[in-house]
Amino acid sequence: MNTIAEHIADFLKEYAPFNHLTFEELSIIATSIRVVNLEKNKVLFQVNDLLHDSFYVVASGVVTLSVIADAEETLLNKCIEGDIFGIRPFFAKNNYMMTAKAREESLVYAIPISTFRPFVANNAEVLNYLLESFAVNTRNYKDKENLIGKLISDNVFYAGEKSEMQYFQSLSYNTSPIKVNPNAIVQDVAQLMNESLKNNALVCNNNMPLGIVTDTDMRSKIATGRFPITIAVERIMSSPVITVMENVSLAEAQLLMLKYNVTHLCVTQDGTDKSTIKGIISENDLIIAQASNPGVLIKEIKRSQSAKELKQIRDRLSDLIQTSITKNIPVSHIFNIASEINLAIIKRSVELSILDLGSPPARFAWLSIGSQGRKEQLLLTDQDSILIFEDVAPDKYRDVKDYFFKLAKRTTGTLEKIGYELCPNGHMASNMLWCKSLTDWIKQYDNWMKDPGENSANISSIFFDYEIAFGEQKIEDAISDVVFKNVKNNSLFFDFLGNDALRKNSPLSFFKNFNVEDEGPNKNKFDIKTRALMPLIDGARLLALNFEIRGINNTHHRFKQFAITDPKHSEIYLNCAEAFLTLSKFRTLEGLKNDNSGEFINLDELTKIDRDKLKNALLPMRELEELIKSKFQLTQFS
Structure with a gap:
C-alpha cells in the first residue's frame, strides 16, 4: 500500500x-x-x-x-x-x-x-452511525413551520439503547401498494401510479411478487425511448423483488437495501416471494422511522432551545411508544427507551432554566420521583420531582434557596408546556417543601422513617422511588445512605408501609368479577392504576427496602431481582413481574387511545380474550398480599 x-x-x-x-x-x-x-x-x-x-x-x-x-x-x-x-x-x-x-x-x-457501501452493509455499527448522522441532517418531517433543518449531527454518538433499538424498531409502511399483473400495459401502470401519487407498482401473480416497477424504470427505460409505452410491464420491471417479513426492523431493512442496492422492499406473509404480498417499504419509510430513533431524539433534545421544540420531540416519543406497542415490542424495553428520553427532556428543561438564570450558586441534584423515578412513565402523566442543594453557610442560605426555588418554578413551568401536568398533590421541586438543602432533606427522611405514624399526613411513598435527572450523583447517594440506614430493624416503618400497600381496594370481587367504579364520571369503568398497578408498585417498593436493594427502582426489575434474592418465593415474584408488564400495556393502550392517563379501563370495549388476559394478570396479587402479610406480620388494616 x-x-x-x-x-x-x-x-x-x-x-x-x-x-x-x-x-x-x-x-x-x-x-x-x-x-x-x-x-x-x-x-x-x-x-x-x-x-x-x-x-x-x-x-x-x-x-x-x-x-x-x-x-x-x-x-x-x-x-x-x-x-x-x-x-x-x-x-x-x-x-x-x-x-x-x-x-x-x-x-x-x-x-x-x-x-x-459493502463495509456499511456488513457492519451494523457503521450503518447506525451513518443513519443517525443522516437522520439529524434531515429536516424534521413533522415540523412544517421550521423550514430550516437546524437539526444536524454534532457527531455525538448516543451509546445507551441505540443498537438494540435499531433492531427492535419496526417500520410503518404502505400496506396497500399498487399491484398489477405482468401483462398490464406500461402506459396504464404509469397512469395508475400518477393518480395514486405512488412512485412504484408491484408486479404480481396470484398476489405473489414477481417484480417491481418504479419511477426510475419509467424514466430510464420509457422516457429515454429504449422501450415503447405500449409494452407489457414485465418487460421493464426489476426482478426478482427483495422480500422481507412484516416485522422487519429498521436496521435490517436498511442493511438489505444497501446490500442489494435497491430502493424498495416487498413485505410478504413469510418473507419469501412464494407468499402473499402484505405491503411495500420505501427508502422514505426508513427516513421517517429514523427520525423517531431514540438516539436521534436525544441528540435533538440536547440542542433544543425552547419548551415548544421539546414538546415536538415528546410528541414523537408518543408515536414511537404507540408503534412499538402495536408491533409487540416488549413493554420492558419500551420502558427503557421512554425513560431515557423523558430523562433527557427533564435534564434539558433544567439546563434551559440555568441558561436563563445564570450559574447555580451551589451544587445540587434534581431528582425525578414517582413513575419517572421508577422509569415507568409511558404516558404524559403529571410530573413529580424534588430538588436538593448542598449545604451552604447560614448567611447564604436564603439567597441560595431563592435561586433554586426560581430554577424549580421555571423548570416545572417548562415541563408543563411540554405536556407533563403539574402534580395535583404538589409533589414538585417548585413547592417550598420539596426544594431544600441536603441536611434538611436528611432530616425529612429521618422523620418519615423513624416516626411514620406521626408524619403519615405528609409521607408519600413515591419519595422512595427516585432517579437523578440532573446534577450531583453524590447528593442522590447521600439520600440513599439515609434511607438504607433507617430501614435496618425498623419494624414500625415496615408496619406503616406494609399496611399502606395493602390498603388498596381489591381488583376482583369474591366471585372473581371486576370491582368497577360505582359512581362519578368513570362509573362502571375499572381503575387499573389504583386497583391493579399500585398494589404491585407499593409491594415491590416495600420489598426492595426490606431486602435493601439499591439502585433498582423499576417495578418489573424489582420483582425479577426478588426472585434471585428470595428464591423460595421466586414463582410469586416472577408472576408479579409478568402481571405488571401486562397491566402496564393495558393502561398505556387505553391512554394512547383516549389521549389521557389511561387510568380507567372501559371493560365493555375489551374483547373476551383481553378481559380474560386482564383478569389473569390480577391473580398473582392475592399471593403477593399473603406474602407481605406473613413477611411483615401484618394482621390489621385501617
Whole structure:
C-alpha cells in the first residue's frame, strides 16, 4: 500500500464510524480516496446540486454547512477534523439540501460511496452511525413551520439503547401498494401510479411478487425511448423483488437495501416471494422511522432551545411508544427507551432554566420521583420531582434557596408546556417543601422513617422511588445512605408501609368479577392504576427496602431481582413481574387511545380474550398480599 493511503488509513481509524472497521478494511478504502484541497470560501457543493459519488471527511481546516432561507444564510454546523459530512447520497436520491463551504483553507478526503457501501452493509455499527448522522441532517418531517433543518449531527454518538433499538424498531409502511399483473400495459401502470401519487407498482401473480416497477424504470427505460409505452410491464420491471417479513426492523431493512442496492422492499406473509404480498417499504419509510430513533431524539433534545421544540420531540416519543406497542415490542424495553428520553427532556428543561438564570450558586441534584423515578412513565402523566442543594453557610442560605426555588418554578413551568401536568398533590421541586438543602432533606427522611405514624399526613411513598435527572450523583447517594440506614430493624416503618400497600381496594370481587367504579364520571369503568398497578408498585417498593436493594427502582426489575434474592418465593415474584408488564400495556393502550392517563379501563370495549388476559394478570396479587402479610406480620388494616 502506498504511503499516502497508509497515512489516510491511520488518520481515519481515530474517528467514528471508521473506528468500527479493521485496519485492513480501512486500507482498502484509503486506496480509493481522493484528497481535495479547498481554498478559503470555496464551495464543495450547494443546495440543489446533484449528489456526488463520494461523501467527505475533514482532514484539516473547517467546513461549514449552511442553508439559505428568506434570502439569509443560516449556519447549520461547523465540521472540524474527523467530522463526516455530505452523506446524503447514501440514503436519498434527491439533490443536496445544504451548502458545504470551506471557512478556512481546508483539506478533505472524498470517499467513494461505491467503495464504502459493502463495509456499511456488513457492519451494523457503521450503518447506525451513518443513519443517525443522516437522520439529524434531515429536516424534521413533522415540523412544517421550521423550514430550516437546524437539526444536524454534532457527531455525538448516543451509546445507551441505540443498537438494540435499531433492531427492535419496526417500520410503518404502505400496506396497500399498487399491484398489477405482468401483462398490464406500461402506459396504464404509469397512469395508475400518477393518480395514486405512488412512485412504484408491484408486479404480481396470484398476489405473489414477481417484480417491481418504479419511477426510475419509467424514466430510464420509457422516457429515454429504449422501450415503447405500449409494452407489457414485465418487460421493464426489476426482478426478482427483495422480500422481507412484516416485522422487519429498521436496521435490517436498511442493511438489505444497501446490500442489494435497491430502493424498495416487498413485505410478504413469510418473507419469501412464494407468499402473499402484505405491503411495500420505501427508502422514505426508513427516513421517517429514523427520525423517531431514540438516539436521534436525544441528540435533538440536547440542542433544543425552547419548551415548544421539546414538546415536538415528546410528541414523537408518543408515536414511537404507540408503534412499538402495536408491533409487540416488549413493554420492558419500551420502558427503557421512554425513560431515557423523558430523562433527557427533564435534564434539558433544567439546563434551559440555568441558561436563563445564570450559574447555580451551589451544587445540587434534581431528582425525578414517582413513575419517572421508577422509569415507568409511558404516558404524559403529571410530573413529580424534588430538588436538593448542598449545604451552604447560614448567611447564604436564603439567597441560595431563592435561586433554586426560581430554577424549580421555571423548570416545572417548562415541563408543563411540554405536556407533563403539574402534580395535583404538589409533589414538585417548585413547592417550598420539596426544594431544600441536603441536611434538611436528611432530616425529612429521618422523620418519615423513624416516626411514620406521626408524619403519615405528609409521607408519600413515591419519595422512595427516585432517579437523578440532573446534577450531583453524590447528593442522590447521600439520600440513599439515609434511607438504607433507617430501614435496618425498623419494624414500625415496615408496619406503616406494609399496611399502606395493602390498603388498596381489591381488583376482583369474591366471585372473581371486576370491582368497577360505582359512581362519578368513570362509573362502571375499572381503575387499573389504583386497583391493579399500585398494589404491585407499593409491594415491590416495600420489598426492595426490606431486602435493601439499591439502585433498582423499576417495578418489573424489582420483582425479577426478588426472585434471585428470595428464591423460595421466586414463582410469586416472577408472576408479579409478568402481571405488571401486562397491566402496564393495558393502561398505556387505553391512554394512547383516549389521549389521557389511561387510568380507567372501559371493560365493555375489551374483547373476551383481553378481559380474560386482564383478569389473569390480577391473580398473582392475592399471593403477593399473603406474602407481605406473613413477611411483615401484618394482621390489621385501617
